Amino acid sequence: MTNNNLTTFVGIVSDLVEKTTSNSESYINFSLNDKVTKIDTKAWQTTMEEMNEKNIENGSFVIIEGKINRFKDKDQIIINRSNEGLRIRLINENDPINIDQFIKTAPLKDDIMRSYFREKISEIEDAEYKSFMEQIYFDYENKILSYPGSITVHHDYKMGLAYHMYRMLKSAHALADVYKDINRDLLTIGVLLHDIGKVKCYDVTIDGVSKGYTLENDLIGHIAIGIIILEKYELKEDKKDLIRHLILSHHGKIEYGAVVPPMFKEALILHMVDNLDARMTIMEDELEKIEEGQVSDRIFFLDRAKVYKF
Numbered sequence: 258m259t260n261n262n263l264t265t266f267v268g269i270v271s272d273l274v275e276k277t278t279s280n281s282e283s284y285i286n287f288s289l290n291d292k293v294t295k296i297d298t299k300a301w302q303t304t305m306e307e308m309n310e311k312n313i314e315n316g317s318f319v320i321i322e323g324k325i326n327r328f329k330d331k332d333q334i335i336i337n338r339s340n341e342g343l344r345i346r347l348i349n350e351n352d353p354i355n356i357d358q359f360i361k362t363a364p365l366k367d368d369i370m371r372s373y374f375r376e377k378i379s380e381i382e383d384a385e386y387k388s389f390m391e392q393i394y395f396d397y398e399n400k401i402l403s404y405p406g407s408i409t410v411h412h413d414y415k416m417g418l419a420y421h422m423y424r425m426l427k428s429a430h431a432l433a434d435v436y437k438d439i440n441r442d443l444l445t446i447g448v449l450l451h452d453i454g455k456v457k458c459y460d461v462t463i464d465g466v467s468k469g470y471t472l473e474n475d476l477i478g479h480i481a482i483g484i485i486i487l488e489k490y491e492l493k494e495d496k497k498d499l500i501r502h503l504i505l506s507h508h509g510k511i512e513y514g515a516v517v518p519p520m521f522k523e524a525l526i527l528h529m530v531d532n533l534d535a536r537m538t539i540m541e542d543e544l545e546k547i548e549e550g551q552v553s554d555r556i557f558f559l560d561r562a563k564v565y566k567f
């Protein structure tokens with residue numbers, strides 16, 4: 258849509274910050290996101306105060322009138338200013354726009370993931386484990402099925418947490434066919450609870466868009482929050498210790514945030530499928546950004562390896 262040489266852009270705000278130019282002038286910088294693209298957006302000579310007055314924050318769904326500027330081989334949007342102020346505002350119900358078209362979501366329907374989680378829980382053989390798992394799962398099912406899996410790295414979209422659990426659960430049970438004497442009850446519980454603390458780590462809008470981290474995330478972190486959640490539910494201590502270990506060891510190494518390294522087979526499988534799914538997802542995301550025959554830049558979260566698309 259163009260009007261007076263201005264183009265209309267619609268999307269979701271993330272990474273909103275106030276910055277200062279070399280001439281000490283404040284400006285606002287953020288990313289404007291839709292399902293696939295993320296465009297760097299700038300508004301000169303303004304402050305966070307003006308954004309606050311317009312109720313614009315991370316996760317806000319906005320409409321902008323501005324211009325595209327080419328900077329260092331990338332497009333960026335420059336927001337224009339009129340007499341009434343900056344040409345950016347929140348979308349309202351009079352705008353003929355469907356929010357869902359802009360929100361990045363997992364590539365699987367929530368019904369499919371819900372029924373798979375419920376099916377795997379119903380297959381838990383040990384009655385005590387089963388009732389423990391059912392209680393926690395049904396208390397958190399809505400959040401498990403809508404939350405992102407992270408804010409910036411992998412599964413950083415609506416239902417990302419569920420998609421991560423879904424693929425891990427499939428992988429973990431496939432590996433239980435390969436290795437002998439694997440306790441499938443613990444695999445199911447481990448996958449469904451390893452990141453349960455994340456339901457308290459992200460500030461999420463009613464549309465399922467994340468606004469950022471919660472204070473609990475910064476102060477406590479998802480592993481310890483997971484342990485705190487467990488404590489509210491009844492289970493014999495020896496069984497609960499095994500589940501505590503699954504959560505505490507799922508990052509594998511102390512330097513990656515694990516409290517202890519995996520000490521039994523199910524904990525090792527959990528760690529491996531968690532790591533595999535995170536890395537595979539980062540790789541898939543990078544492959545989407547490049548063409549056939551191309552090699553990507555170094556990827557920080559893949560230990561600085563590059564990705565090749567053939």
Ligand SMILES: [Fe+2]
Nearest residue numbers: 451452479507
């Ligand atoms: Fe984790």
Ligand SMILES: [Fe+2]
Nearest residue numbers: 421451452531
């Ligand atoms: Fe995880």
